[in-house]
Amino acid sequence: MAWFRPGHEWDKWLMESVTDYAIFMLDSEGYILTWNCGAELIKDYRFEEIVGRHFSCFYLSNDVEAGRPDSALAAAAVEGRLEDEGWRVRQDGTRYWANVVITAVRDERGRLHGFACVTRDVSERRQRLQQLEHQALHDSVTGLPNRILFVELLRQALSRLERCPNTVAVLFVDLDRFKNINDSLGHEAGDQALCALGDRLERVVRPGDTVARFGGDELMVLCEDVTGAPHAATIADRIARSVRSPVILQNRELIITASIGVAITADPATSPEHLIADADAAMYRAKERGRGRVELFDSAMRSRADRLDNEVRLAQGLEREEFRLFFQPVIDLSQGATVGYEALARWEHPERGLLLPEEFIELAEETGLIVPLGTWVLEEACRDRMRHSYAEDPRTISVNVSLSQVAQPDLAEVVARTLSETRTPPSKLCLELTESVLMADADKAVTVLEDLKSLGVKLAVDDFGT
Template structure:
């Protein structure tokens, strides 16, 4: 039972006078009461000053108005009342909401109010605004984790984050890469130009590491000229080599330190969790060993901890360099494979990228992937489009009519901001119309574009370009997407033709797909046609065009020109 006020108030001080003083004069503390349902029943001057509501505006309103939307959604007002009703002191430190919707940090306490019989009749809340203290404490904590020179995380924060990310990777079955980065020639700059120049170099190097990395990567300066980078959930361990190569390129560019141009290089060690190590300290040790290996191998190098990954990464590094050379010199060419209508005349030529023998038996898709990793897809795509359009122009000038050129593309290329402008420029340069060019992309890429919210496919259709789904049936194979994707044609993948027409089940699948495409007013091109029986079956099923070795392999430009002049004979 609550003791009478005469037991807790000094003699001679009337309770109503005391309450009046508290409610009218206390300015530093918000003091208010709420009923058992959480509605405000009284409101002091301090509450008005802190929250911005006058008593007339807030009394009778739910006290939940004073909590942030997140706390309201989590039921914090009710939980506080429940805790106080059990006789416990419901203390809290949280963000609260003012009338103008700004927030402030407060510490407060909610206690139950009971009548003389001990029945709950409401609650008393007392709190104060301690935002300045909170922000000061947060800044102190932040500074304790930040390297003051570069603004990156410091060694202590990196050690903590490394432990967290190793645990996260283990729980979720994800990969985690640790890259240890050491700058070369830093001591020479520091000794030769002074510590101030060395500090500028470190700040600029830190910024370049940030620029080359993903936003989700965690980067720290570990001391001196050494940095650490945690790369969570990469597609594969090989992503570490791609990132390391990018970092080395960024750090190898000249630095402007005052009036001096400074050149440095770097070395990088890479360890993979969990294959190399599954504990934070062991992962660090393995990355350090890989860095030691890189230092012994020479400047501007990176190495993995494991030999197998190291060999794979350095093979890819060599391929990257070769692809850069190929694009720089234009040392690639196109071959052309005819696409024939049912009456046997050639209606299109598919342009196929061909590369020097250096890439051996690697498929073109591998090289496209390399270009994507290096950010060179727009450059490669622009070059291929220009070569293809130039060849079509030569065929037109030679009197060939009714022919279009088919060029493969992908989502990453189509999403480049310059793609449409480069395509338009190629048409203008070679005097072609949009309908002369058909763009081929796979189901997977088309759906990726559709899900990204990009309108590039619609914009291409609006310009008059033909669009086809290449290798149909090997990607998502979701026939429902045919209704949503604005394409003209599907190219039935050669895998559909296995055992056709000898296999009744295979025949049924092919006929169903062709019938569906016809119902959706789409053309169907069969790829990989290799024998007369397949050709006859497909024509009977309603296929509108054919492509494959039965008619012609891919041809170099001269052979393709002879094919077109002769009608259908290479």
């Protein structure tokens, strides 16, 4: 780029035509040489007032003290171009948010002659972005931080425990029977109550604590630097008393109570999701014990929370196809030959690795997930036989059947459909049931066994899943 020459036609065009951008030239030391009308409008300096001054006059005083103007020129000189955003000041001292591009100007030999500067006032754009960011991170009704922001603030609080050992507390505040307000007085009244309660909580918590709305009738409080469980419980009690104070809605005095669950940790390795889940479990304990009270998370709730997590993960494992089928040979000892294969389910857990049946079958039975799991094992075993062209193979495939599957009225239909879809000869499928399955409901078992027998499949007694 040729060095800019004052008085050139280009200079005249810049001065007369461009008004949306401040365009001006600096010498190699940062002193202003030229000035267009856009610069006059944006920065509020006339040509004769600004030419010859150092461009650092556009920076905040603390930026000047920190050497930012000189650093910007040095970076532009090295890189050839620098783009930056930040606060700048006009002649009258008002601030605006500027997008600034500084380009180094060199001659054909590479010698630095100065800099070309282009500045835009992007204050409105920044304000719009800030509004969008606020809307994305705050509840539209109460203006409180929402779930996304709360989780991030909690994550930051937990990470600080590595540098400053302390205790973090999460308070899960659920407003009791709040649905009755929405149903009887309308959602507008419910929103007014939420705003009033949110304001109250912000007034009674300590400076630095965070009150958030998770959605519906759930509020959350994040407390750092608590001394332990009693301290956190004291804060929760103060919140509970505040919530109980009468709320005036539509000329009616309403008493609202809150069930509050408290969970604390001093371990920076704790995940935000686990701490929130612990507080949630404690909150449900408060509801179970009569509502309108505070409960601290304890080890008994931990096992319950872990169980709930495992139930969710088991259901997700089925949906995400994390289960695998392994085939164990069935040996006829009298002949020393393989006469069949038993299909065994294994869970390829993304975090815990390959899990054996004893680690998930009982939970699957108790949650009813054993039915879809058992159906998947049956279908996959038969599909495997079809994939590997075992049409002429005399060996059987054995599949375990659980008590819950036997209790399903359509078990025989499921087996028949699977045999048909996979073109598996009924005589090549052996269904294994445990003795406990047969004894749990003998009459039902006899009916199911007869239906299955009529399909032509083999039946055997075994221990499920092992």
